[in-house]
Amino acid sequence: MTRIPRLVLAGLSGGSGKTIVSLGLTRAWVNQGLRVAPFKKGPDYIDAAWLGLAARRPACNLDPFLLDEPALTGLFAQKSEEADLAFTEGNRGLFDGGDALGTFSTSQLAKCLRAPLILVIDATKMTRTVAAVVQGCANFEPGLHLAGVILNRTAGERHRRILRQAIEHYTDVPVLGELPKMRENPIPERHMGLISSREYLGQEDILEGIARTVGECCDLSRLLDIARSAESLPEGRKNIWPAQVSTQKPxxxxxxxxxxxxxxxxxxxxxxxxxxxxxxxxxxxxxxxxxxxxxxxxxxxxxxxxxxxxxxxxxxxxxxxxxxxxxxxxxxxxxxxxxxxxxxxxxxxxxxxxxxxxxxxxxxxxxxxxxxxxxxxxxxxxxxxxxxxxxxxxxxxxxxxxxxxxxxxxxxxxxxxxxxxxxxxxxxxxxxxxxxxxxxxxxxxxxxxxxxxxxxxxxxxxxxxxxxx
The missing domain is CATH 3.40.50.880 (Class I glutamine amidotransferase (GATase) domain)
Structure with a gap:
């Protein structure tokens, strides 16, 4: 068994803003002096590259379809060694997978990693309904630990107050962040998603700006406490790598x-x-x-x-x-x-x-x-x-x-x-x-x-x- 402070962050669907939140949280923690091991769920190169930039160390992809569970948990444990926090960004919607049962979903990954899950919710044109959404997600799948929500694209202080009060009244899930609407996406998109980090100048300025906004609007300390409260994780398979088959260094x-x-x-x-x-x-x-x-x-x-x-x-x-x-x-x-x-x-x-x-x-x-x-x-x-x-x-x-x-x-x-x-x-x-x-x-x-x-x-x-x- 090994103790790895860890969080998985998910959204209700693609476009919820989880990538921006993930980048902001990751860089904000790095700026506090923490060593963050970044992970991206699913077959995704672009978001993983941005996460690696935010963490100032390469990101690792985790996917239950591509890897069996012993390899997945073994890789996670190895890449989290000596890190203060392992942070995983999910993909698509929280329960969306390869079939109607949610196979290979972010929720499946979170349960595989025994990780607390934080849900990003696009609160656009929503008030009390948000409580029903949170309650439904918290109770939808046995074994999922929904540890908090971050509200995104909120319209103002009155909107945020109603959202927060509704969630606190109807659920036991804490609100850990409330982000305002951004006038424009800080990272432009194109046909395959975000513009790649290799093609966009000023990445550091972008990441620092996102980190400031997210750091001011989210409870970084409480999120870190939740990550540190994660239960011990059984050690995965150690021999996950191919054998050395040549000593000739081709x-x-x-x-x-x-x-x-x-x-x-x-x-x-x-x-x-x-x-x-x-x-x-x-x-x-x-x-x-x-x-x-x-x-x-x-x-x-x-x-x-x-x-x-x-x-x-x-x-x-x-x-x-x-x-x-x-x-x-x-x-x-x-x-x-x-x-x-x-x-x-x-x-x-x-x-x-x-x-x-x-x-x-x-x-x-x-x-x-x-x-x-x-x-x-x-x-x-x-x-x-x-x-x-x-x-x-x-x-x-x-x-x-x-x-x-x-x-x-x-x-x-x-x-x-x-x-x-x-x-x-x-x-x-x-x-x-x-x-x-x-x-x-x-x-x-x-x-x-x-x-x-x-x-x-x-x-x-x-x-x-x-x-x-």
Whole structure:
């Protein structure tokens, strides 16, 4: 058993303001000198990146769909070591999950972590009804510890007084914060949520401003006392990481720039633990790349950098050359878009790396959204045939069967049969060419331990066979 002061913060629905509250609480506690271990529930890269900035340490994603409970609690315990507080931001509505029973919901996560839960409520045009909402949430699921509420977007002191009195009269749940309406969102949004922290200047000023507002309007001390009152948590599984399969330190490059930056930190850590040396690369820079034994292209926003990606013909040629030479290359979503022959966006066709005889086009609405599950049906260096992969999709692009430039007859080979999710074409995902694999489906390394081990083994083979690339 281990004692970890901890809180989970949830909302009634998406858009309740829980991310702003989470960022404000986290930075306010950090400014008080506390070491806050930040966590984000669910498959989310953008909110997690902002939380990491607020906490001044990388955030960790927790999701009951992607990870089994021993791995989830083990990861939580490891990443909370030496922290004064473990703070988790939920996703969607408190009880919303993968089905009508709320499987994989924030409430399920809070119960798994035995954590007190704080509920953010958008109080716009609401008074006494708020008490019924709080009472219903407090009693809806057995085992959930609703420890307090934070009222958001309140209209004035009279509005706040009525809300507070109603909750105090009808429920036993304390009001721990009352935030006013903000004239504008301090972090603008776009088609995939908040603008990424990599694209927005002045992050520190934004976070400090949010922290001031939240710190003035919320009872930080009482919230911290609630976190410290959390019961002891059974120790999770310790051996949650892949085995070290190489001592040769094969070098795997991963792209981290404004185009591609969606990575679970645990995926990178898993590769290191399996024996890889990781080096950071850019598709946008003209800097020379070191010799590589593997390449990892994460997700991101290649459409926002399409012209710059197209203009950097040297890197596009380099990636194509590495793929044709048999280097193990793994790509997810935005990385897949880069490996196609073209990216179509806003009436313009941009040339990409050309590894696959495919193109992608940006759409106005999501083309893949939510959890995904797939069976591996074609041999590849990363996932054994017959394996069931759990992952997630979130993309506004869709795959086109032919490219504008070549239109050649080569048929792409797909390694994943989608049991759940959209994939690329006709219920398939995971296009393969030699030792290059790319999918719309994102995976979490601790939910697919074979991935890092196989990637590093493939890179080790490439290192042993490589000539001057």
């Amino acid at each position: 070098r795997i490059g991963y792209v981290l720039d404004a185009a591609l930056w969606f990575y679970y930190q645990e995926n990178l850590e898993a590769l290191r633990r399996a024996g890889a040396e990781l080096v950071e690369l850019s598709l946008l820079s003209g800097d020379a790349w070191p010799k590589l034994d593997g390449l990892y292209l994460g997700g991101g926003f290649p459409e926002t950098q399409a012209q710059a990606l197209a203009d950097n013909a040297g890197v596009r040629s380099r990636v194509l050359e590495l793929s044709r030479a048999g280097l193990p290359i793994y790509a997810e979503c935005g990385g897949f878009m880069y490996l196609c022959e073209e990216l179509h966006a806003e009436g313009t066709i941009y040339p990409m790396a050309g590894v696959f005889p495919l193109a992608t086009t940006l759409c106005a609405r999501p083309q893949g959204l939510g959890y995904a599950e797939a069976t591996v049906v074609v041999d590849n260096p990363f996932h054994p045939v017959g394996t069931t992969l759990k992952g997630h999709e979130f993309h506004y692009s869709r795959c086109l069967a032919e490219s504008h430039y070549t239109g050649h007859g080569e048929s792409p080979v797909f390694a994943l049969h989608m049991e759940r999710g959209a994939g690329m074409l006709s219920g398939m995902d995971g296009v393969v060419s030699g030792n290059t694999f790319a999918a719309y489906t994102h995976i979490h390394a601790l939910g697919a331990l074979h991935w890092a081990e196989n990637f590093v083994r493939a890179a080790e083979r490439a290192k042993a066979a490589r000539v001057d690339r």
